[in-house]
Amino acid sequence: MIDDRILKLISKEELNKIKALNVLIVGVGGVGGYALEALVRSGVLNITIVDKDKIDESNLNRQIISLKSNITKSKVEEAKNRCLNIRDNANIIAIEKFLTKDNLVEILNNNKYDYIIDACDNVTVKIELINYAFNNNINIISCLGTGNRFNPEELTITTLDKTFNDPLAKVMRKLLKERNIRKKVTVCWSKESPLKINSRTPGSMMFVPASAGILIASYIIRKELQK
Numbered sequence: 001m002i003d004d005r006i007l008k009l010i011s012k013e014e015l016n017k018i019k020a021l022n023v024l025i026v027g028v029g030g031v032g033g034y035a036l037e038a039l040v041r042s043g044v045l046n047i048t049i050v051d052k053d054k055i056d057e058s059n060l061n062r063q064i065i066s067l068k069s070n071i072t073k074s075k076v077e078e079a080k081n082r083c084l085n086i087r088d089n090a091n092i093i094a095i096e097k098f099l100t101k102d103n104l105v106e107i108l109n110n111n112k113y114d115y116i117i118d119a120c121d122n123v124t125v126k127i128e129l130i131n132y133a134f135n136n137n138i139n140i141i142s143c144l145g146t147g148n149r150f151n152p153e154e155l156t157i158t159t160l161d162k163t164f165n166d167p168l169a170k171v172m173r174k175l176l177k178e179r180n181i182r183k184k185v186t187v188c189w190s191k192e193s194p195l196k197i198n199s200r201t202p203g204s205m206m207f208v209p210a211s212a213g214i215l216i217a218s219y220i221i222r223k224e225l226q227k
Contacts, residue, residue: 002041002086002087003043006042006043010225014225015043017225017227018042018044018224018225019043019044019045020045020046021044021045021046021220021224022046022047022048022111022113022114022115023039023046023048023113023114023115023116023117023220024047024048024049024050024108024111024113024115024116024117025047025048025049025050025116025117025119026050026051026116026117026118026119026120026129027050027051027118027119027121028049028051028065028075028076028079028119029051029059029063029075029119029209030062030063030146030204030206030209030210030213031119031143031146031188031209031210031212031213031216032049032051032117032119032213033063033064033075033079033213034064034209034210034211034213034214034217035117035119035213035214035216035217036049036079036083036213037064037082037213037217038213038217038218039217039220039221040083040086040087040090042217042221044221045087045089045090045091046091047083047090047092047093048093048095048111048113049076049079049092049093049094049095050076050095050097050099050107051075051076051079051095051096051098052096052097052098053075054072054073054075055070055071055072055073055074055075055078057071061204061205061206062205062206062209062210063206064210065078065079065082074094074096076095076096077094077096079092079094080092080094093111095107098122099120099122099125099128099129100124100125101124101125101128104125104129104132108132113138114139114224115138115139115140115141115220116129116132116133116138116139116140116141117140117141117143117216117220118130118140118141118142118143119213119216123168123172126172127172127175127176127179127181129142130142130176130181130185131179131181134181134183139186139220139223140185140186141157141186141187141188141216141219141220142160142172142185142186142187142188143187143189143212143213143216144163144168144169144172144187144188144189144190145167145168145169145190145194145202146204146208146212147194147202147203147204148194148195148196148197148202148203148204149190149192149194149195149208150192150195150205150207150208151190151192151207151208152207152208152210152212154190154192155188155191155208155211155212155215156188156189156191157186157187157189157215157216157219158189159184159185159186159187160172160173160176160184160186160187161173161184163187163189164191165190165191165192165193165194166189166190166194167194169187169189172185188212188216188219190208190212192208
């Protein structure tokens, strides 16, 4: 049985608590795909995934859902099929859209989430997700930059105000201050300074984004079990 090994670590009541969670993942690429994988294998049954992208050949080096056989296919649909192939009783809602400032509330108000995983790379959407989560009393964890980095051992979970060496974090702090959003934001972040490369498209190998996704999933499970 899929849960036999899990039940050697936690009780059936604790597993049922995990299974009842409702999680939103925005972005199912390098970070979000591994977060999704880890949550489903750990027992979470109710997950909404949002991403407009199609699988591209450039994803093959780091994204768990990407294969040569599914290039050009919808990321959320492929991710959903993969999840159902792991747990056929999972309730995976796939939304093939880009979240924007204008449509975010309309799309997300259709469900009540316990956790939001922000694994997108659009800073405007990140700020809107944080604002939405705070306004609706939802736990949120936002993943910061994983590109141009090699070492997964430098990843940690903290709050945005304690981060450094991350240009994205600097921008987010500024925008949140402008919006007068003062609450502490939980983030998954790397202490490693990003490498400087001669390209606007960041370089990436799987080690850091994959580890970030797994770390985020682990954080959610551990946080829930500590209640």
